[in-house]
Structure formats: structure tokens, C-alpha cells
Amino acid sequence: MKSDRGSTPAGPIDLWLIEDNPRYRKTIAGLMEHTGGIHCSQAMATCEEAIRLAESESPPQVILLDIGLPGMNGIQGIEVFKSLLPTTHIIILTIYDDNNKVLEAICAGASGYLLKDSPPEKIIESIQEVMAGGAPMNMQIAAKVLEMFREHYPKKSDYGLTEREKEILQHLVSGLTKQQIAGKLFLSFHTVNTHIKNIYTKLHVNTRSGAVSKVYKEKLL
Amino acid sequence: MKSDRGSTPAGPIDLWLIEDNPRYRKTIAGLMEHTGGIHCSQAMATCEEAIRLAESESPPQVILLDIGLPGMNGIQGIEVFKSLLPTTHIIILTIYDDNNKVLEAICAGASGYLLKDSPPEKIIESIQEVMAGGAPMNMQIAAKVLEMFREHYPKKSDYGLTEREKEILQHLVSGLTKQQIAGKLFLSFHTVNTHIKNIYTKLHVNTRSGAVSKVYKEKLL
DNA sequence: CACAAAATACCACGATCATGCGATTGTTTT
DNA sequence: AAAACAATCGCATGATCGTGGTATTTTGTG
Structure with missing residues (x-):
């Protein structure tokens, strides 16, 4: 029920990682190598690098994307990737948990939104989940989304208009x-x-x- | 990190279950009894029963609520409980996964939305998650919510206003x-x-x- | 510095609005 | 039958609006 609906039926999930902190990047990349079913084929520090690569390499199935990046930020990045790699799922992995960032990322087309304090298993799980058509989110983020959702669907009041x-x-x-x-x-x-x-x-x-x-x-x- | 922010700091989480199918009700109730940290103090078949009980019993911390109920349905139930038991978290547990039901439930004030085919561990986990301020959802539901969200936040056009x-x-x-x-x-x-x-x-x-x-x-x- | 864009200010005129009244005709409720 | 409401039409008046101009100052960019 987990890996039977990706666009590439066989083989490990192809992942790109965009993260400017070298240490964190290595941690995540290392994590993937020790995990079955996921292969981190590219890891870079900026969206610009990824965009350049997108022209030569075959598109990944999932991108793990940071928001606080030098140069083009993650939100802008999403929009570019959405048109450049329309089949690729994008999961935001960031420290920002404020409503605006979440909102922007989701509206730009992110399929998931994780915070960097998520345990490694959660990240792995989320990559698999997004491939299965889900929308992985931290529980705080999920609560935020519902809250925002509610605000924008106020119960319609009735002023007794004929x-x-x-x-x-x-x-x-x-x-x-x-x-x-x-x-x-x-x-x-x-x-x-x-x-x-x-x-x-x-x-x-x-x-x-x-x-x-x-x-x-x-x-x- | 999971049970340290409920309104009642000590003891198991007090749960009510509202579900008209006797078999499923017993399954869930039984599941809770074999689980540490959660106590299903009441299980009934209709919202009306629960509303009656809410006047004598002390309010639960979480309600697991079905939507397809005889008499008052779950969506209407949410609204009643929201004003009757304002501190209680409500998790929908249903077979309906259509956009409208999800939307209505969330707008009415549900804190979470699960489908009945969720594995038992997921349900347990969700109850704990909602107590920790999260918004547990099936991954399909989460994806749906994001999708609806995006639709209602069309990219703002720019007319060059200063x-x-x-x-x-x-x-x-x-x-x-x-x-x-x-x-x-x-x-x-x-x-x-x-x-x-x-x-x-x-x-x-x-x-x-x-x-x-x-x-x-x-x-x- | 020069040039463009934005923000500021002014005038006048016909069109449109908001709001005060009052009135007739139906329909529904009581 | 009475009362309550909805929908229709009428008029008058002062306030406000939309639009056509022109013009100065401030700000930003090359």
C-alpha cells in the first residue's frame, strides 16, 4: 500500500536534497543511504544549482527543500520546480513554522511541510507517504492549516435579506x-x-x- | 513530549466514543482498554445520548465521532459539542472521504479526521496527537485539505498598484x-x-x- | 544631474447616490 | 378580518462620486 503508485514502479525513490547547511545536508543524505527504498541522487545548497541540474539530469520523484536558502528562497524555488519538474513532489523541510511561510509554501505547490526537528524516521516516512498520494505535515503544521482553513470558511451569517x-x-x-x-x-x-x-x-x-x-x-x- | 500538555496533567486520557455500529464500537472500546494512557469512559450510538450525558458527567478530553449516525449526524454533533464541551477535542472517525464532508467537519470544529480503515495504532496515536495540539488526519485527507486550500488561495494578480x-x-x-x-x-x-x-x-x-x-x-x- | 514615477494638490461639472418621506398591491400568518 | 411582510413605485434634496483637466513636490534610478 505504500510504494505501488509512484510514477516509476520499480527501484528506489529518487530524491534530491536542497539544503544550504553542509552539516545538516550530510546528515540527511547519510540517513537516506542507510535506508532501503530511497536514493538521494543529488544534494545541493541552492535552488539555482538544482535548476541547472534539472536541465540535464532526469527529474527526481521527490525534492526535500529548505526555505532559508541563499539566493532564491525555497518558496520561489517551489514555483520554478512546479513548472520545470511538474511530476516531482516537493516536501518543505525547514525551521520556519509561522503561518505565512506555511501558507505560501502550500499555495506555491508544496506537497508536504516538515520542521527540521522532526525525527529521521518521520522524514523517511514522509517521503514514502508523498509518493503514495499523501500530504505529510508536522502535527503543529497540520493544526495550523486547519485553523487557517476554518478562518476562511466563516459560517455565513443571515441578515434576513429577502x-x-x-x-x-x-x-x-x-x-x-x-x-x-x-x-x-x-x-x-x-x-x-x-x-x-x-x-x-x-x-x-x-x-x-x-x-x-x-x-x-x-x-x- | 506527548502527554505533557493536556488540560488534565495526570491520569489517562478520558475518551468518549460515539459510533452506531455495535460491533465497531466494541472493537474500538476494547482496543482502548488494552492500551495504556487512554480510558474510554463512555461509548454510545448517538449524539443525543452523548449530549444528555454531557449534562451530568464531567467532559471528556477527546471524543471519537462517527458521521453517519441515526438522528443527529456527526457534523451537527460537532457544533453542539463545541459549545457544550468547549475544551473537548473531537476526532472524526468515518467512512466518508468526500471533500464536502471533510470540509464541513473541519469548519464545524473537528480537530482531526480519520477514516475507518485506519489501523488501530493510528487511532491511538491520533488521540495522543490531538492532546498534544496536533491535527491528526489520514494522509488522503491531508492531501485533500491542502488541495482545497490551494484552490481558495488563487495567486494574487498584480495590477501594478503602488x-x-x-x-x-x-x-x-x-x-x-x-x-x-x-x-x-x-x-x-x-x-x-x-x-x-x-x-x-x-x-x-x-x-x-x-x-x-x-x-x-x-x-x- | 537628469529623467521618470509616484504622491501630492486643485477645479468644475454632470451623474449618481443616500436618505428622508409617503403610497399601493399582493401574499402569508395569525 | 387584521396584522405583518414583501415588492412595487414615487419625489425631493443635499451629499458624494466619476472624470475631464492641470500642476507642484518628492522620491528613486540610471
């Missing part, structure tokens, strides 16, 4: 003027005016922008 | 008028007017609502 009001609010959101809305709904200008008036009252705002903002912030409609 | 323009756009978004913005930034009304004019040109809109909509739709700022 259907007609919602309809008009929608047109307001798309930037139409009162007259344009009236035209589109075959209503009098005055009716639209009244509806908007009522919408403002219900939403506790007094400008179009305020209403539109509220729609997005509170996931109305 | 810092000042972004600042003013932000105030526009919050519903302020030109004069209010001028006051807040200690600028002349005319300056704000000019900036907004330029913002409109750069965003290719010609109303406040259009601009605000664009900000949210394309994740500007």
Missing part, C-alpha cells in the same frame, strides 16, 4: 448602478432605490462598498 | 468615503480623488463596487 434583495445585492456586487439594475430586472429606478435602502439597513452599512465588502467577508449570497 | 494606492483601496474596501479616507490619511480630498481615479484605471473598473469586488475575487491586497 430573495429580491439578495438578487439586487448581487448586481450591486458586480458593480452595476441603480439604473442598470432597474433595467436588468425590469423595475423602476425607485424600486431599486428602495430595495438598496432596505439592504443597507439590514446590513448596517451606508455605502455600496460597505455592502459589497460584507458580502465577501461574511460569505453572503 | 503602496499608496493599495492603502487607499483598502479604505475603499472598508466602505469609507473619499473625505473619510482623506481625513484618515491626512491628505487633501483632491489627492484621494486622484488616487482613486488611478486605481480605477489600473483595475479597469469605474465604480467603487467594481473595485471592491475585484479585490475579493482576485485576492488583491
Whole structure:
């Protein structure tokens, strides 16, 4: 159940390691050599080196990538690798655990996010997991991701808008003027005016922008 | 490093199990009894029973919760427990792995999401992990969450707005008028007017609502 | 230094908005 | 039948907006 869905069915998993600290790089590379099923074919200190190599060497299946690198940082690196080596999985291995870095890395296309204090077995396990379609993360990171996730899916509040009001609010959101809305709904200008008036009252705002903002912030409609 | 941050420092972790299948319930309950550090003090078939018990018994530290339950389903259950037992961690243990269920459960406040085909050790591990501030998930689920995450954070487009323009756009978004913005930034009304004019040109809109909509739709700022 | 870009400021005018009223017609609930 | 709500339409007025200009100062880059 673990190694039966990689793009290369046979042989060890081909791994690249990008890490500027020589000592840590050697530690990890050494670790891989003593592990069955994974082969660290390249280890370098910068993304630039890796990009150069990507043009001659065959693409690895997994890249272990640091974020705090000289020159191009890991986040930027992800984006380059994503277009250069679209089949390669990228696992971030870093000391940074702040929300922004995690967010950026994930959005850039990282398949996993580990902290450097992870035990070696966790790292090995994560490489296998990512090959099996998983998304290995430190437990702190996972909790962070869920938390961020929750924030961006606030339960939609209800201001008691009627259907007609919602309809008009929608047109307001798309930037139409009162007259344009009236035209589109075959209503009098005055009716639209009244509806908007009522919408403002219900939403506790007094400008179009305020209403539109509220729609997005509170996931109305 | 695993059991040193629960709200109850001493003794085994107090667990409740809510699962309507009697056989599976017994399997899990039995598993816990043979495991050090966890005590399954209650096992029931429905959320309603658990809610009734929550009024007399002391709150558990963790609830293992199924989704497909008779009566109140697990998702609704989460919301009730979240307000009734705010300190209790909830781990979903279910057969459903579709995006919607996962999303709903997480947004409702689940701390973890496991599939029923998880090996018993994984379940034990997850209970300990959630007590240590983690968010245990099946690897498929984790991958799903990251994927959904990425979708809802589209790369922000760039219209070449200057810092000042972004600042003013932000105030526009919050519903302020030109004069209010001028006051807040200690600028002349005319300056704000000019900036907004330029913002409109750069965003290719010609109303406040259009601009605000664009900000949210394309994740500007 | 020179040149470009950004930020600042001003004016005027027609279009549009927000908001105060009041009113009629239906539908649903009680 | 009464009350409550939704949707429709009307008017007037002062505030605000969008857009066409022009112009000075500050800042950054070659």
C-alpha cells in the first residue's frame, strides 16, 4: 500500500536534497543511504544549482527543500520546480513554522511541510507517504492549516435579506448602478432605490462598498 | 513530549466514543482498554445520548465521532459539542472521504479526521496527537485539505498598484468615503480623488463596487 | 544631474447616490 | 378580518462620486 503508485514502479525513490547547511545536508543524505527504498541522487545548497541540474539530469520523484536558502528562497524555488519538474513532489523541510511561510509554501505547490526537528524516521516516512498520494505535515503544521482553513470558511451569517434583495445585492456586487439594475430586472429606478435602502439597513452599512465588502467577508449570497 | 500538555496533567486520557455500529464500537472500546494512557469512559450510538450525558458527567478530553449516525449526524454533533464541551477535542472517525464532508467537519470544529480503515495504532496515536495540539488526519485527507486550500488561495494578480494606492483601496474596501479616507490619511480630498481615479484605471473598473469586488475575487491586497 | 514615477494638490461639472418621506398591491400568518 | 411582510413605485434634496483637466513636490534610478 505504500510504494505501488509512484510514477516509476520499480527501484528506489529518487530524491534530491536542497539544503544550504553542509552539516545538516550530510546528515540527511547519510540517513537516506542507510535506508532501503530511497536514493538521494543529488544534494545541493541552492535552488539555482538544482535548476541547472534539472536541465540535464532526469527529474527526481521527490525534492526535500529548505526555505532559508541563499539566493532564491525555497518558496520561489517551489514555483520554478512546479513548472520545470511538474511530476516531482516537493516536501518543505525547514525551521520556519509561522503561518505565512506555511501558507505560501502550500499555495506555491508544496506537497508536504516538515520542521527540521522532526525525527529521521518521520522524514523517511514522509517521503514514502508523498509518493503514495499523501500530504505529510508536522502535527503543529497540520493544526495550523486547519485553523487557517476554518478562518476562511466563516459560517455565513443571515441578515434576513429577502430573495429580491439578495438578487439586487448581487448586481450591486458586480458593480452595476441603480439604473442598470432597474433595467436588468425590469423595475423602476425607485424600486431599486428602495430595495438598496432596505439592504443597507439590514446590513448596517451606508455605502455600496460597505455592502459589497460584507458580502465577501461574511460569505453572503 | 506527548502527554505533557493536556488540560488534565495526570491520569489517562478520558475518551468518549460515539459510533452506531455495535460491533465497531466494541472493537474500538476494547482496543482502548488494552492500551495504556487512554480510558474510554463512555461509548454510545448517538449524539443525543452523548449530549444528555454531557449534562451530568464531567467532559471528556477527546471524543471519537462517527458521521453517519441515526438522528443527529456527526457534523451537527460537532457544533453542539463545541459549545457544550468547549475544551473537548473531537476526532472524526468515518467512512466518508468526500471533500464536502471533510470540509464541513473541519469548519464545524473537528480537530482531526480519520477514516475507518485506519489501523488501530493510528487511532491511538491520533488521540495522543490531538492532546498534544496536533491535527491528526489520514494522509488522503491531508492531501485533500491542502488541495482545497490551494484552490481558495488563487495567486494574487498584480495590477501594478503602488503602496499608496493599495492603502487607499483598502479604505475603499472598508466602505469609507473619499473625505473619510482623506481625513484618515491626512491628505487633501483632491489627492484621494486622484488616487482613486488611478486605481480605477489600473483595475479597469469605474465604480467603487467594481473595485471592491475585484479585490475579493482576485485576492488583491 | 537628469529623467521618470509616484504622491501630492486643485477645479468644475454632470451623474449618481443616500436618505428622508409617503403610497399601493399582493401574499402569508395569525 | 387584521396584522405583518414583501415588492412595487414615487419625489425631493443635499451629499458624494466619476472624470475631464492641470500642476507642484518628492522620491528613486540610471
